[in-house]
Amino acid sequence: MKAIAFVGYKKSGKTAAVEAVARILKERGYKVGIAKSMHADFDRPESDTGRFSRVADYVLVKASDTEALLFKSKDINAFFSTMPSVDFLLLEGFKSVKHVPKVICAKSEEEVKELNDGLAIAVSGVIASTGVEEIDGLPVINALTEPERLADLIEKRAFMLPNIDCRMCGYKCAEMARMIVKGEKTLNDCVVLSSKPKVTVKIDGQVLPMKDWVQELVEKTIKGMLSAMKGYRGGKKIEIIIREE
Known part of the structure; x- marks a missing residue:
């Protein structure tokens, strides 16, 4: 986006x-x-x-000509x-x-x-x-x-940086954004956006940015739990879907 x-x-x-x-x-x-x-x-x-x-986490409003989520x-x-x-x-x-x-x-x-x-x-x-x-x-x-x-x-x-200030590129997102605007850097210099993540977590279709060490933690935790389950044989791609009821 x-x-x-x-x-x-x-x-x-x-x-x-x-x-x-x-x-x-x-x-x-x-x-x-x-x-x-x-x-x-x-x-x-x-x-x-x-x-x-x-008193509520979300409020839906329907007016005569539009709808809104608060x-x-x-x-x-x-x-x-x-x-x-x-x-x-x-x-x-x-x-x-x-x-x-x-x-x-x-x-x-x-x-x-x-x-x-x-x-x-x-x-x-x-x-x-x-x-x-x-x-x-x-x-x-x-x-x-x-x-x-x-x-x-x-x-x-137009562009949008992750705004997580991971500093993996050496800068805060605000600093990187100014350098991109000046032409001194490009989006490819943003490690989060340019690198292919090993672990991807999506919440309602939106990717949750994660630093490398967080990805490694999630990967090892999930594989560790699954390895103790009968029938687990590993694989190149693991998909887990959690639905809020």
């Missing part, structure tokens, strides 16, 4: 940019997911959903893992995320400078309608009039 975050302050054009790019990617045959960061409380304490959320994820990785398998994940907001590249949506050059944390690959939003073509080496692309151009860039440069 490739990802890109559209970051910016209020009324900077984030939603319009996300919508325009998502439409183009869909037309190109990609499966697209969108995640939005909201500053308002969706389930206020005094609301019905707020009361339900305090839950509390322990971290951003757990939150993103709930997204079904897609080709591109477009994030609206999420300024604090450091393991994906970003498109800065801004109203002024000052905002671009404030928001650029080394992960930006382009500028869009309100400022793109002023005629400015480049800011600090970043191309300024109007998502409303040139959505194909912005989608082209995202097709080539």
Whole structure:
């Protein structure tokens, strides 16, 4: 899954940019997911959903025109893992995320400078309608009039690192992400993504990243338990499925 975050302050054009790019990617045959960061409380304490959320792990809400699943994820990785398998994940907001590249949506050059944390690959939003073509080496692309151009860039440069800071590559994921954006590294330099894991664990279809020593621990533990069972003869591939009832 490739990802890109559209970051910016209020009324900077984030939603319009996300919508325009998502439409183009869909037309190109990609499966697209969108995640939005909201500053308002969706389930206020005094609301019905707020009361339900305090006593349940998950809350399903069906309105007249849509459905929603409410839950509390322990971290951003757990939150993103709930997204079904897609080709591109477009994030609206999420300024604090450091393991994906970003498109800065801004109203002024000052905002671009404030928001650029080394992960930006382009500028869009309100400022793109002023005629400015480049800011600090970043191309300024109007998502409303040139959505194909912005989608082209995202097709080539979007990515998502595991965000587990395993340091097997020698860096934290945020550091590696900035180097990939600068062209100093590639995704192949991420050991977790480039190496073929010996042990793969999937939870609801999503791969759980594991360091080498964790894979070895899981492998030896499972093989050790199975070796004590009658009928176990070993094999090149072992599959274990655990279903929560």
